[in-house]
Amino acid sequence: MIDLILSAVQAIMQVMTIVFIGATLAYYDYIDNDQQRWLSRLNMIFFTPCLLFTNIASVVSLEKLLDLWPIPAFYITFIFISWVLCQLLMPLFKVEMQHRRFVLACVLFSNTNSLPVAIMSGLAVSESGKSLYFYTDDTQATVSARGISYILFFGLFSNLLRWSYGFSLLRRTSKDEEEIVDVHTSDTFSQSNQNSYGSISATETSEKGTHRLIKKLMRTIQQSMSPPLLAAILAFLVGLCRPLKHLLYSKDSFLYGSLTHAIQSCGKASVPIVLICLGAQLKMIRETQATASHEIHKTVRATIFIRMFLAPLCAILSVFIFGCLGQPYLELAGDPVFLVAIIIAGCTPTSINLAQITQANRVFQDEMLHVLFWSYGVACIPVCIAVVFAALFIVKHLAT
Template sequence: MDTTLPDLGSIFLASAQSCSQVLLVCVAGFLAAKLELITTNIQKNLSSLIINIFMPCFLFSNVASSVTVETLISLWPIPAFFFIFITIGSGLGLLSGTLLKLNNVSNTKFVITGIIFNNVTSLSLGLLRGIEKTDAIMILKWYPDDTPNVIAKRGISYVLLATLWTNLLRWSLGAYLLKKETRSLIPQHNFDEITDITENDPSKRPVADEITPLLASQRILHPYVERLHPVWSRVKTIFKFKFMNPPLYAALVALVIVAIPPLKSFLFDKNAPFMPLTQAVEYIGSVSVPLTLLTLGAQLKNLSISKSKSIAHMIAYVLTCRLIIMPVIGTVMVMLTRDWYLNDPMLWFVLILMASGPTAVNCMNLAQLTDNFQEEMSALLFYGYVAAIPMVTFLMMIVLSHFKEILYFN
């Protein structure tokens, strides 16, 4: 086989195409909204369909049909690196509150969401499909007789396994991070001062009436409970929030099917009795990504310029973390640990992709699910994919060139 470096132009084209197609579908949604083909009501209805039907079908069909128990066990680096990257990204997100002087916790949670949930699926699959048609794909071969199609399929299975963990966390933790903060209707007072007064002079203790908050009176009567209230309130908030939603249900059901091979065969084998049903589910789910992009473009049409400018510092921070800091960290970690697991360049490549790329488009679905941060998420995704074209392309050229040197010149 020729050991010369593949044409970097073809690598650039593959990366640019996978990012540009996302932007082009968004542009179509923007134009449809401008022509009033997608009105506000239609946009809300589409979002509801995506959350409740299309996205669950997409997750179920992709995870249940592609993942096996064996891959879950032998490919342990994928969940291991995934949770390491999530932890690092969360740390960077928490720092944003101090570095950017954010005025509330909700903004910090928005930044954390934008950093830890990147595009692992559609961008990675688009990149693999693009590279498959170039000479660069042979850099990622594992066995001497590997063909471009075999290499690409192996990469797709790795990406879908990463997608399983991503979606389980995205539709649980992500939905929690973007949920609206509830404002307390109870007036805030300096209860320590009130307690001191009432302890010294019981006659000044306020009497509960129809307009006196019951909780406030409890705080006055039981000052030691007041000290525990912030912690207890946070615990109650966490357990009261409903983590479960249709996409998460679908991912969990798919995981159960993966864990029961006979059931998986009964549903997904070539001559399985329920093959028409699973194919229908796959067909329905296939429209989730383009519809999400269309609604994203429509949302951008209504994006307030002032809103976009007011969060410019947050967007810049998220994109710096997502497109520069995390890819560098991921590349260094994979290169230092590649001897600890399968000697498969495609696995290394996918692990690096897991740390790279812009914020996931599905984060727009999270914003729609929680009815919060929709305009902010639209702006972040738009600028993120504009910036991703040169940044992801540059990263892929460096990584593939380095892989070539490792495999053929060492």
């Protein structure tokens, strides 16, 4: 029990230590708001794409996509359950319409990288890690490596959706108002032309309608695109193309020791920068706690309740059903490392990367600050300990 508590506390402290450093730097005016936004923007444009490219391209392959198909299936299941929970509970919490996309983003996109990897690593080397042995030659090192690979593969799909749909959810809506003005102006101009030159033929109307539809589709795709998403797509292409992957990741390759290592080095800076920027915002906590509107409090309560309590319960139940029904047919269903890794990956708090998006877009910054503070500073440790105990209990129950 002590080992599990220490593992969870150490995983959280890894995050909070860097956050505290960021808060200290901001307190002594080494980082102001403009510098923080600039750093977040730079991180989103360059360092985060480097991190995603190295993590995805080095792990993904066609064989893994085929062998580990339950992982994307679980991710889709968790996303669907979280979406349904949001649609059902946001009206009950009386969350305003303009805040619902924020709640949706925070609930759908959890921390699938740093925190679950740290918890899995700590669990593997603890005394309880021996209960995760599945193969005859399993050791603490193999259990840790296998669990981390499952979590990273789960995180691939989270990264793709987070930097596309999640990015669009947290985008500023002022452009939408501009589009409405443009459409209104266009309609007025068209109407005046109709009055001046007569009616437009059905063929011309159809052509304009098709052109407008294509234009709207291209605008939607463009708004969903972001540098991290483009890097993730490129990484998938490299990972699925064996010659390209060998060229970049074979240790005998010239590019592995030059280009690949350079990208990896840049990617390692991404998470610390996110945490430093998050810590820089912490000096605003006292002010925002005092001046936060009632609407922000409702939004934060709904987000924390769904993301930290209801979603983990549904994730644990889903994995338990999979373990009970799938053991006779799938080897993965009998692997305790897989079951524990998926439970941990599905029960973590809101992704810290969302703070990076809100800072860069200058939207929902106060709400995100409150959500991350309550998620990581208050609820994370007890919830993570409860989740790990539940996962180990399920593994023990299924083994008997």
